[in-house]
Amino acid sequence: MARVKVAINGYGTIGKRVADAIDAQNDMEIVGVTKTGPSFGCEMAAKKGFDLYCTSDDKDMISSFEDSRFVCKGGLKDLLSKSDVVIDCSPGKMGATNLKKYQEAGVKSIFQGGEKHSLTGLSYTSCANHLENFGAETTRVVSCNTTGLSRTLVPLYDLCGSLKVECTMIRRAADPGDSNKGPINAIKPVLKVPSHHGPDVMTVKPEIEINSLAVAVPTTIMHVHAIIADLPENHGLTTEKILDIWKGTPRVIVMNGQGNRITTTAEVMEMARDIGRKWGDLHEIFVWEDGVRLIGNRLYYFQAIHQESDVIPENVDCVRALMKLEQSWTESVTKTDQAISRYYNI
Ligand SMILES: NC(=O)c1ccc[n+]([C@@H]2O[C@H](COP(=O)([O-])OP(=O)(O)OC[C@H]3O[C@@H](n4cnc5c(N)ncnc54)[C@H](OP(=O)(O)O)[C@@H]3O)[C@@H](O)[C@H]2O)c1
Structure with missing residues (x-):
């Protein structure tokens, strides 16, 4: 063909x-x-x-x-x-x-x-x-952020049938090759509230109710998402089951941060460079296993996004x-x- x-x-x-x-x-x-x-x-x-x-x-x-x-x-x-x-x-x-x-x-x-x-x-x-x-x-x-949110939220939604999500996007200020963007010595909240990132998920999965805040920080490597998701009553899930779902999800990496000494985005990117894709890219969304916890119906987790490549x-x-x-x-x-x-x- x-x-x-x-x-x-x-x-x-x-x-x-x-x-x-x-x-x-x-x-x-x-x-x-x-x-x-x-x-x-x-x-x-x-x-x-x-x-x-x-x-x-x-x-x-x-x-x-x-x-x-x-x-x-x-x-x-x-x-x-x-x-x-x-x-x-x-x-x-x-x-x-x-x-x-x-x-x-x-x-x-x-x-x-x-x-x-x-x-x-x-x-x-x-x-x-x-x-x-x-x-x-x-x-x-x-976008890279919306792709990252979709990767972990969509499989969860498909299992539960309902999700209400609040998340904060901690965003890189600039790509490594950018010389004209900032901040370089400040933390800059996005003063349009809610930010567009969360609601953008609804352009691909309108059933997920989601809002977000965003803040730019002086780094060029990765965004981190701090996510709180409310699951429906009687969801029947545990923290372990949710981790198992993500471990079986394409383009999601789940790793124990403390056990592997990967507790920051710098180490995630170093691991990505070890993998061997050009530019040190990480197409997968990185979820810290020890940063995931389900308490009642409320799920807390962190994930990191390589903005240039997911x-x-x-x-x-x-x-x-x-x-x-x-x-x-x-x-x-x-x-x-x-x-x-x-x-x-x-
Ligand atoms: N960078 C990220 O982290 C990221 C992540 C996800 C999505 N995106 C999105 O991807 C898109 C591209 O972003 P980028 O970061 O790759 O930008 P970029 O690095 O600035 O690259 C843009 C490219 O477009 C070329 N260009 C300039 N004017 C053009 C025109 N009128 N028509 C076609 N091409 C033109 C530029 O040419 P020259 O090289 O000759 O200047 C350059 O090669 C944007 O929509 C961005 O929001 C970016």
């Missing part, structure tokens, strides 16, 4: 990772990636053998590549003409302009969490609503949903994750 042709519009933090994850699969291929102009990121595209295009069709922008050592194959229109689906990894809030271009080119599209749900009217997380997205023209893979395999599954390659989300997740593991020889 012919491989699905995938374009990456925006080869930055998310785009370069998604490109590798797609490249690892045997049912899809990268037909090109885009940059605004020549920069160090083009080097990696060249090394990988990905064709390079400009994010724009503007002649001056395209010709800015001419004085560089990078070959630009054309503008966005040229790339779209070769593609079945485009994964938009542009900085947030460019979606409306880009969506128009994709629609004009007759190409399916996947946006990221920096765009609002209203842009596409549909959002995506593998474990929550793969089938709802089956054959869709356009959708949005939810959404990466979701984008692959999302291509399978839009292109009708795989109906079962669990089958897609297995295919995606096995292919990525082989790619990095893990």
Whole structure:
């Protein structure tokens, strides 16, 4: 069967990772990636053998590549003409302009969490609503935080039939490659209350009642979520049973923090570097076993999210949903994750 042709519009933090994850699969291929102009990121595209295009069709922008050592194959229109689906990894809030271009080119599209749900009217997380997205023209893979919340809450909801959740997102201030974001010496509460993160889960699983607060802290590695979830009466669960559910859930890692001496995000990231994925990524959500406790109907837990990478395999599954390659989300997740593991020889 012919491989699905995938374009990456925006080869930055998310785009370069998604490109590798797609490249690892045997049912899809990268037909090109885009940059605004020549920069160090083009080097990696060249090394990988990905064709390079400009994010724009503007002649001056395209010709800015001419004085560089990078070959630009054309503008966005040229790339779209070769593609079945485009994964938009542009900085947030460019979606409306880009969506128009994709629609004009007759190409399916996947946006990221920096765009609002209203842009596409549909959002995506593998474990929550793969089938709802089956054959869709356009959708949005939810943000790293929303993906993280969905990974642990959806299996719990599926078991209990009702969940009321309050959570606090302790957010990294900037990605490691950002030099223009902060705070660098402050703790910054998000003064829009509740924050958008929790309610965004309802775009993929509306049945979960959830609200959140958020605070940015001076770190570049990971977000931590402090979560309180109220289960229904007669839930029949124990702390141990909940841990067992998560241990059997794809893309969730449950580890004892004190026993393994992994009690901070720094150690979680060090463990991720040991695993051997490029960039030291951790696609899985990390749950501290000894930070989980069910008291009556109320569940308390912490989890950590590698913000740059948990959404990466979701984008692959999302291509399978839009292109009708795989109906079962669990089958897609297995295919995606096995292919990525082989790619990095893990
Ligand atoms: N970073 C995270 O932790 C994270 C996590 C989850 C979701 N997201 C979401 O993922 C999306 C991308 O974020 P990012 O962190 O990858 O951003 P980023 O590192 O700033 O990368 C953005 C990329 O888009 C390119 N670009 C600029 N203007 C464009 C345009 N008009 N059309 C297409 N591409 C354009 C940039 O090109 P140049 O390289 O030439 O400047 C760059 O390669 C956002 O929606 C964000 O909210 C980010």
